[in-house]
């Protein structure tokens with residue numbers, strides 16, 4: 463099924479504009495890249511596994527671990543030099559584990575989640591603000607930052623203590639940077655439930671580790687998750703001015719009502 467465009471996306475405001483996506487080797491990030499390419503955007507994609515450009519797309523790909531600040535900075539410089547000024551930067555890379563009661567967590571897994579989900583977003587946000595501030599007065603609209611968050615930032619999901627805490631930190635980091643950088647448009651956006659490897663991992667949990675697991679299995683059975691293209695069109699809408707949430711922390715509406 464082709465995902466309908468939720469609202470008119472003026473092609474002339476997207477074609478040739480540069481979209482950066484971290485964590486674009488699979489899952490939501492790869493889906494965002496594919497849809498941005500359909501809108502004619504140029505792409506800059508990274509993950510630890512070097513992503514592939516969607517067929518017909520132009521841009522660059524790189525193997526980057528978002529926990530490595532220097533590598534993220536070098537990637538941002540390459541994007542500007544080789545692809546062009548950034549119109550949209552999506553800090554999408556993230557991990558869900560550790561899952562289960564907090565008392566049982568492996569401290570090294572906790573450290574890793576904090577490094578990727580908070581440190582990685584901080585690194586990407588810093589790189590974006592550095593390169594985008596230079597372009598912010600170029601006259602083609604404010605460069606847009608999207609930090610991918612989750613409903614788990616505000617709702618309590620037993621079994622996701624660290625994941626939810628990380629996403630709450632992402633929300634607050636984004637609010638603060640939005641206030642610091644009025645020349646940039648900064649958003650924390652929860653995509654809703656999207657069918658990815660992360661969702662398969664969620665469904666594979668037992669109820670002792672993740673008591674809400676049945677709800678997620680039901681959403682899978684119903685086929686009622688948001689398509690990556692639906693999420694992408696909202697994020698592109700932040701660039702085109704066709705989606706304008708009334709708060710820095712926003713949630714993509716459910717595609718299927």
Ligand SMILES: NC(=O)c1ccc[n+]([C@@H]2O[C@H](COP(=O)([O-])OP(=O)(O)OC[C@H]3O[C@@H](n4cnc5c(N)ncnc54)[C@H](OP(=O)(O)O)[C@@H]3O)[C@@H](O)[C@H]2O)c1
Pocket residue numbers: 484485486487488489490491508509510511512526527528529553554555556557578582610611612613652653654655656657658659660661
């Ligand atoms: N799926 C959902 O329903 C849902 C709901 C709410 C929020 N989210 C958020 O959406 C984002 C994407 O999730 P997803 O479902 O697409 O997850 P996923 O299928 O597990 O994909 C995660 C992506 O992040 C990359 N990644 C992980 N660690 C990285 C690192 N250290 N450096 C660079 N890239 C890294 C992975 O690539 P490599 O392994 O190759 O590095 C992969 O491309 C996450 O921030 C997640 O919290 C997802």
